[in-house]
Ligand SMILES: NC(=O)C1=CN([C@@H]2O[C@H](COP(=O)(O)OP(=O)(O)OC[C@H]3O[C@@H](n4cnc5c(N)ncnc54)[C@H](OP(=O)(O)O)[C@@H]3O)[C@@H](O)[C@H]2O)C=CC1
């Protein structure tokens with residue numbers, strides 16, 4: 081993308097759907113008041129994109145936060161994910177209906193397969209995965225999701241679904257921050273016009289105390305969190321930041337009044353392995 085102006089900026093997915101360039105994460109956000117209030121706070125702060133999952137156990141109260149915010153449905157982009165234990169055509173059809181009921185929505189904007197190779201279905205992989213993608217396509221065609229995609233997928237997994245599928249995933253949501261740029265996965269996504277969504281953009285908080293990141297943030301009078309999110313955007317990745325604190329939620333939207341220099345981008349790109357973080361390289365157990 082060439083210009084970054086604000087939270088309502090969008091990337092265009094490979095099926096033409098517009099997706100707001102920053103998303104609000106809800107993994108480990110406790111179900112109940114905390115989820116409802118943090119989602120409301122995120123929408124009030126300007127977020128127009130919420131990321132949840134059946135696995136997070138908070139779809140009901142994330143949905144309550146969406147409704148309490150008073151935002152119009154077509155001004156909000158909502159993602160949820162197929163649970164790890166729901167890998168089959170039939171289970172995927174049941175799972176989307178359950179998620180929609182919990183969220184109180186008629187459709188989601190994006191529905192993702194959470195992991196390619198759930199432990200419970202490992203024996204039947206890759207058949208279960210091809211079958212699940214067929215289920216995702218049916219969900220898309222029924223209008224229950226405006227776009228469908230994948231998460232934690234590498235080449236071998238993508239090959240399974242493209243061998244029999246007819247819809248290319250719109251998104252691959254992956255672990256992506258300066259501790260791990262995942263060059264092979266992002267190249268695969270780029271080649272197939274699959275958007276790179278950056279999960280754990282703050283390393284689930286573990287990157288925030290790194291001294292080298294603090295030095296770079298100091299160049300801009302910004303927090304480390306803001307620099308990490310801006311780094312994602314400047315790479316063309318869509319960051320999903322989670323917080324349950326109103327001040328941080330707001331802070332994480334203030335990303336459009338500065339730009340990281342090419343030199344500092346290089347420094348950040350060189351931080352591989354920082355804070356001991358890296359992605360599981362074992363493609364067979366994903
Ligand atoms: N598809 C997948 O398999 C996965 C998807 N995800 C998605 O990505 C989202 C983000 O990733 P996640 O791993 O949750 O973590 P993040 O990288 O977003 O980091 C969140 C942590 O950082 C803290 N934090 C957030 N903003 C600030 C700030 N400005 N200053 C100081 N601390 C801050 C939060 O604390 P606090 O909340 O207390 O403010 C929390 O501890 C998830 O919530 C989920 O939606 C994540 C993992 C896997």
Ligand SMILES: O=C[C@H](O)[C@@H](O)[C@@H](O)[C@H](O)C(=O)O
Nearest residue numbers: 107133135136194195232279
């Ligand atoms: O979306 C969240 C993530 O998938 C998270 O639930 C997993 O990474 C989990 O901690 C695991 O160890 O498998």
